[in-house]
Amino acid sequence: MGKGAVVVTAVVVAAAAVREAAVVSRRRSKRVAEEVKRKKVAALIEVEQKFSTPTALFRSIADAMVEEMEHGLRADPHAPLKMLISYIDDGNLPTGDEHRLFYALDFGGTNFRVIWVQLGGREKRVVRQQYKEVSIxxxxxxxxxxxxxxxxxxxxxxxxxTEGDDFQLPEGILHQWHSRTVGEDVVAELSRAMERQGLDMSYSSC
Structure with a gap:
């Protein structure tokens, strides 16, 4: 065998070895990827099983919540869930045709917010909405x-x-706020304060 033949044979053998190594590497990478995927799927299944909640348990939780809310609405002093009856009934729900400026007061512990919304009916809906927070x-x-x-x-x-003088006040008794206001009728108190301020505003209960 000549020198040239030996070189060619060596090159062919080397190329075959490289191809075999590449095949082995791809197979190993594929096995590793499949193993990683298998472990991820197994982990997801385990988490899903641990956090799975039976439908019956959801229903029992919902029934317990309804029962606690009913106790609260009956003004049960021992009810763990306090409930306030809404003074908005079907006759006072928005129709979507309102074209006017509405105000709302949000009372907090150390501040209150005045929110005003300009409604433009069904087509324009909320034209403008702003609020101001005031520290007490x-x-x-x-x-x-x-x-x-x-x-x-x-x-x-x-x-x-600045904005307008049409105002709507809800009915309501203060159940928890500053100590000397608890039990007071917020509408009556604020109405008298507006009169003392000389603020001529029209309002209606809702």
Whole structure:
């Protein structure tokens, strides 16, 4: 065998070895990928099984919640879930045809928000929506309800004089707020404060 034949044979053998190594490498990579995928699927199945909740348990939870809400609506003092009856009935629900400016008051612990929304009927819907958050001075949180609502009415007047004077108030008794206001009728208190402020506003209960 000549020298040239030996070289050719060596090259062929080397090429075959490279191809075999490549095949082995691909097979090994494929096995590794399949093993990783298998472990991921197994982990997902395990998590799903651990967090799976039977339908019967969901129903029992829902039944328990309904029972607690009914206790709260009956004003049961021992009810763990406190419930407040809504004063909005079918006769006062929005129709979608409203073309006017509406206000809402959101009372918090140390502040309150005045929200005003301009409605444009079914076509324009909400034309404009804004709000202002007002901090309540600490001295008013421990003072009389008259001073507190006078302050709220004065802040409300600043906004209403700019935006408009049509206002809607809900019915409601304060169950939890500053100590001297609990049990007060928020509508009556605020209405009297607006009168003292000289704020001529029309409002209706809803």
């Amino acid at each position: 001075p600490p001295r008013l949180t421990v003072g009389t309800s008259m001073k507190l609502f006078n302050f709220i009415a004065a802040e409300l007047e600043k906004i209403v004089k």
